[in-house]
Amino acid sequence: MKELICIVCPKGCHLHVDEANDYKVTGNGCPRGAEYGRIELTHPTRVVTSTVRCAGGRYPRCPVKTDQPVPKEQIFEVMRALDQMELTAPVQVGQVVLSDVCRTGANVVATRSI
Amino acid sequence: MYDLIVIGGGPAGLAAACAAWEGGLRSILIVERDQELGGILNQCIHNGFGLHYFKEELTGPEYAGRFIRMLSDTGVEVRLDTMVLEVTADRQVHMVGKTTGYRVEQARSIVLAMGCRERTRGAIGIPGTRPAGVFTAGAAQRYVNMEGWMPGNRVVILGSGDIGLIMARRMTLEGAKVLACVEVMPYSGGLNRNIVQCLHDYDIPLYLSHTVTDIRGKDRVEQVVVSQVDERRNPIPGTEMVFDCDTLLLSVGLIPENELTRQAGVEMDRRTNGAVVYENMETSIPGVFACGNVCHVHDLVDFVTAESQRAGAAAARYVAQNGDAPQRVLQVRNGDGVTYTVPQRIRPDRVEKRCDLFFRVNRICGDSEILVTSGDTQIARFKREHLAPGEMENITLPRVLLDKARDEITVSIREVEQA
Numbered sequence: 001m002k003e004l005i006c007i008v009c010p011k012g013c014h015l016h017v018d019e020a021n022d023y024k025v026t027g028n029g030c031p032r033g034a035e036y037g038r039i040e041l042t043h044p045t046r047v048v049t050s051t052v053r054c055a056g057g058r059y060p061r062c063p064v065k066t067d068q069p070v071p072k073e074q075i076f077e078v079m080r081a082l083d084q085m086e087l088t089a090p091v092q093v094g095q096v097v098l099s100d101v102c103r104t105g106a107n108v109v110a111t112r113s114i
Numbered sequence: 115m116y117d118l119i120v121i122g123g124g125p126a127g128l129a130a131a132c133a134a135w136e137g138g139l140r141s142i143l144i145v146e147r148d149q150e151l152g153g154i155l156n157q158c159i160h161n162g163f164g165l166h167y168f169k170e171e172l173t174g175p176e177y178a179g180r181f182i183r184m185l186s187d188t189g190v191e192v193r194l195d196t197m198v199l200e201v202t203a204d205r206q207v208h209m210v211g212k213t214t215g216y217r218v219e220q221a222r223s224i225v226l227a228m229g230c231r232e233r234t235r236g237a238i239g240i241p242g243t244r245p246a247g248v249f250t251a252g253a254a255q256r257y258v259n260m261e262g263w264m265p266g267n268r269v270v271i272l273g274s275g276d277i278g279l280i281m282a283r284r285m286t287l288e289g290a291k292v293l294a295c296v297e298v299m300p301y302s303g304g305l306n307r308n309i310v311q312c313l314h315d316y317d318i319p320l321y322l323s324h325t326v327t328d329i330r331g332k333d334r335v336e337q338v339v340v341s342q343v344d345e346r347r348n349p350i351p352g353t354e355m356v357f358d359c360d361t362l363l364l365s366v367g368l369i370p371e372n373e374l375t376r377q378a379g380v381e382m383d384r385r386t387n388g389a390v391v392y393e394n395m396e397t398s399i400p401g402v403f404a405c406g407n408v409c410h411v412h413d414l415v416d417f418v419t420a421e422s423q424r425a426g427a428a429a430a431r432y433v434a435q436n437g438d439a440p441q442r443v444l445q446v447r448n449g450d451g452v453t454y455t456v457p458q459r460i461r462p463d464r465v466e467k468r469c470d471l472f473f474r475v476n477r478i479c480g481d482s483e484i485l486v487t488s489g490d491t492q493i494a495r496f497k498r499e500h501l502a503p504g505e506m507e508n509i510t511l512p513r514v515l516l517d518k519a520r521d522e523i524t525v526s527i528r529e530v531e532q533a
Contacts, residue, residue, distance in 0.1 A: 005307065007307040009162075010162065010165065012305060047161055049173055051258075053262070060262040061261070063159035093179050111159065111172075111173040112156070
């Protein structure tokens with residue numbers, strides 16, 4: 001039995017995950033908590049939010065995120081990929097700026113228009 | 115003459131203006147000192163916003179962007195690069211702008227939505243030399259996320275509020291080494307999820323009941339000394355730890371930015387550092403409303419939005435009805451375990467069906483009951499499994515219960531004895 005704090009939402013439910021019983025989750029306030037508990041103990045993932053260089057805008061950075069969670073151990077690899085990039089304004093919110101980043105299946109999308 | 119002037123174009127001001135427009139006002143002005151709308155959300159590039167309001171997880175710029183888009187579908191006027199200098203009790207707003215110069219505008223109603231600012235080194239009096247490299251966490255956040263500057267390479271963070279935790283992760287992702295997060299209280303001021311995903315994920319140690327007792331360095335921070343504190347928060351000699359670092363980030367609390375509010379003569383609450391407000395976010399000056407972090411510091415922008423929509427809708431009603439006669443007022447008092455409540459006053463006759471009451475507790479509690487009493491009578495009771503000072507609580511009081519109360523109601527906490 002493992003105890004976790006759910007990070008899906010600000011409520012922060014205290015989860016109990018039973019590894020011996022097919023990762024059955026208790027203590028979760030919603031179905032997303034059950035999913036988080038199972039994934040966290042089998043192959044933990046996170047959404048990465050960061051910025052990339054952007055020319056021609058009001059500020060020299062454009063905020064971005066992965067459009068789905070990526071494996072936790074690849075977070076720094078994703079960061080290195082973002083460090084290689086430079087965008088040019090205009091950029092639209094939701095625009096894919098890098099697809100299938102580090103072969104994770106996730107796209108990097110802009111989180112604001114510039 | 116405007117129906118409504120909203121001071122501040124962050125999440126509170128945007129939501130209030132949109133709600134007032136929906137409420138029927140057609141001459142609304144937002145005054146914003148920055149060069150763009152959105153406020154602090156623009157630099158909060160992490161996700162976790164909007165789960166309540168939009169039922170999905172957004173980043174700060176996305177959350178702001180949605181409201182800016184909503185606003186652009188209305189006829190609300192916006193003045194950017196414009197600083198409000200004074201608000202008077204008869205609802206004149208003095209402002210100065212880059213292109214518009216000095217202007218005085220008259221409003222039928224005003225929403226104060228100026229937000230808050232960070233406490234600094236001076237506010238907490240950290241001993242030591244005065245080198246470069248000491249930043250508030252929010253200033254560092256702006257440098258990194260908007261302006262593209264890295265404030266330092268080896269970092270100690272004082273304070274475990276959410277901004278500090280978020281910056282611990284952010285600095286780590288950008289290649290800095292975060293040596294420690296130091297918290298003077300025996301518990302973190304931030305959300306549990308941020309302890310997990312910002313500190314635990316990156317093996318950053320959290321030192322509870324510790325504080326910074328010395329900053330060393332001539333031109334740039336070279337070392338920070340951290341000491342354990344006793345239960346009265348006094349440093350314990352002999353517990354010093356020395357961290358070799360070039361940067362100290364401070365996440366040591368937020369102060370509602372109420373210079374304009376005080377100057378206007380609005381009655382203030384010493385506990386929230388914001389205006390005393392009624393159930394509809396109206397201040398002691400009729401037609402002047404306050405919402406968002408200028409009223410009390412929130413944990414979640416979703417709650418700022420909800421509160422500000424109430425303020426905006428109330429401003430619209432105020433203008434439509436041209437004010438009305440004074441009514442029965444209930445004082446809301448803080449009982450055992452409660453630090454503050456918002457609203458501080460309720461006019462039951464103005465409550466349609468129910469009234470939301472927000473408050474913070476002064477200690478961590480397990481299984482607890484929230485008790486609402488009036489005189490010797492208990493009028494409501496709510497159960498909670500967990501209460502913490504870092505997490506704003508709210509209860510909903512139906513109108514019928516408020517009608518039972520006389521003159522005042524008291525909100526208090528009672529921890530349930532473990533069997």
